[in-house]
Amino acid sequence: MGLVMSFMGKGLPTTQMLSLVMGTLYSKFIEKEIKTFDDFHFAILDMFNTINAALPGKHYDVPPPNQVHDIFKKWEGAKEASEKKKLFIDFMKTSVSLSKFDDSTLITGLVTPPAAMAAKRAGESLPQLSMIKVVPDVIFVPAATVLALISAKLSKKMFLGNVAS
Structure with missing residues (x-):
């Protein structure tokens, strides 16, 4: 796989790839009608379910409900769409963790x-x-x-x- 990437040039830097993934996740997330905390929490759970079903191998744990509730309060307080997007991306970067076997x-x-x-x-x-x-x-x-x-x-x-x- 590394050989193929060397023929293609530098490939995509990780920041660009992360930005692309987060943008796609946010667009899927924002499509849902979110009015209450339950709607917000369901959208988060649905997003993680989609990610875990699509990606083979590694799976990601859903953040605890108290963290989701905290981000929802900030989400409600945000007025602009860009501010909501920044909150969402920061939340995903900081609170998503890989699932581990015991x-x-x-x-x-x-x-x-x-x-x-x-x-x-x-x-x-x-x-x-x-x-x-x-x-x-x-x-x-x-x-x-x-x-x-x-x-x-x-x-x-x-x-x-x-x-x-």
């Missing part, structure tokens, strides 16, 4: 597939679980992994409360 999710995702295969092989020899032979490995292993990840996430929320992850 250790329990990573370990669960790594350990579960081999454990699921071992459990399936052990279960095939038991007469009570003879039905498990019918389920293909291609379906059993991912299903077990997804269920293990969901249970790890739910147990973390149950025992540790609402911890950001």
